[in-house]
Amino acid sequence: MNSDSLILSQLSETGVLRLTLNDESRRNALSEAMLNQLQKVISDVSEDPQVRVVILAASGPAFCAGHNLKEMTAGRAAEDQGRAYFARIMQLCSSVMQSIVNCPKPIIAEVKGIATAAGCQLVASCDLAVASTEAKFSTPGVHIGLFCSTPMVALSRNLSNKHAMEMLLLGDMVSAERAAEMGLVNRVVPEGVLQQVTQDMADRIASKSSKTLAIGKRAFYVQREMSLSDAYEYASAVMVDNMLESDAQEGIRAFMEKREPKWQD
Structure with a gap:
């Protein structure tokens, strides 16, 4: 893919496909365009025999800041105050998350920087996750009157009830180390070796049937x-x-x- 794409892709000789969210100026927010591209690429990956394992990474200092709130707010201009638009975006996002779970290829999140709201949901939806020591996670919707109900689905299936509710009710930033304790990520490593550690993990998995x-x-x-x-x-x-x-x-x-x-x- 070209550098202007919202998602970059690179396939290694071992069959590991690195997908990179590439909307750095918007902190890789899950805009409608980003969600549609992610949906398509996961669908394509599922049918591609050359791809054995997927790494989902991101460019810039943020892994994913969740939904694009400016885009969501613009949807309120409709006569129904955005109800139909919001329903479509939530359905699209839910479909993307389920596509990750249903994809026959293992998918590993490689997280540096922040992963908030639907971005945290994206990490939780992946089969494995490796985070840098600088990574942070949160479901901060409660701070703006919007409970993170869809991220809750993925969180509640990865964390214990009390850990999930801690994140959802407080909305605080959680360190990478704390995220590992909660079960949101598998490993925490220095940022300088994050890509290599994730690649090594993916290569080991790719060597299996x-x-x-x-x-x-x-x-x-x-x-x-x-x-x-x-x-x-x-x-x-x-x-x-x-x-x-x-x-x-x-x-x-x-x-x-x-x-x-x-x-x-």
Whole structure:
């Protein structure tokens, strides 16, 4: 993509696609245009056999400042005071977040700077997250009379209830270290090594069978919404089907023969 695009992309030899939010002047806010581009690129990634893992990063000092409030405020000029427009934007944003979860490729957020409101939701929606020591997170809607209800969906599925409510009710900035304690991010590293650490993690995942990763990612999110007994029944069926896949047969054979597996994906 060219440098004027809202999202830049770069594919490594290992099949790791780096997507970079590229609207630095607006702190990479999730404008309608940004959401539409993100929706399209995630859809394309899902069908691209060359892509094995995705890193979602951002240019500039902010990862993502949430929705574009100037754009949202302009929507109030409509006769319905913006109701239809707000509904469309919320549906679009929710669709993007679900696309990330439903994408068969693992997606890792690489966070430096701030990730606030829907930007924090974006981090929580990714499968993994690595943050720099300078990163900060918040759901500050309560400060402006707007509870972060849609970010709440992603937060409540990543954090304990009390940690999620702490962020939602107080709206305070949370340090990267505190975010790791809460379970919002996996690792916190110095900014100077952030990209390398994230890339190394992505490369390790990319070395696995992409078919196996897709099976596992889908199963994780499906079983999470089930009761314990239903989850075990579902996961057991997934394991049976997985055992019959060619990559599982090759992987087990390679382990027993003490050699590297050759994935067919």
